[in-house]
Amino acid sequence: MTVQPLTAIQDPALLHCLDVADRTCKLCHEIVSALENTVEGESSEHVLIERSQKQKQLNALMVQLKGLHRSAIISSREAKEATSEARREVDRLHLQLQNLYYEQRHLRGEITACREFP
16 A cells, blocks of 8 residues: 555655655555464564664654654744734734724815805
8 A cells, every 4th residue: 555646746745755655555554464374373583673673763753753743833833824924914904904994084074064154
C-alpha cells in the first residue's frame, strides 16, 4: 500500500512530509512482514539486529514526522494570524469608507437645504 502522488500539492514542505510518511509506511510494512514470517522461537542474532535497526529507523522517521507536524501547525497558525490581521485591516477600511459615504450624504443634504433656502 503506497501513497498515491498528489499532483495538486506543490509546496516543498508538504511534499517532504508526504515522502517521509511514505517511507514510514513502507518501513512499517517491512517490519510487520518480518514479524509475520518469523517462526516462534527462531530468532537468530542477525534477525534481532536487523529488527532492532528497522525499529530505530522507524523511531527516527516518527520523530521526523512529529517535527514536520509541529512546523506545519506553527505555519498554519502564522497564516491564520496574517489572515486575521488582513481581515481586520479590510474591516477598518470598509468602516472608514462607510463613514465617508455617510458624511457625503450628510453634506449633500446640507447643500440641498442651503440651495432651497429662500
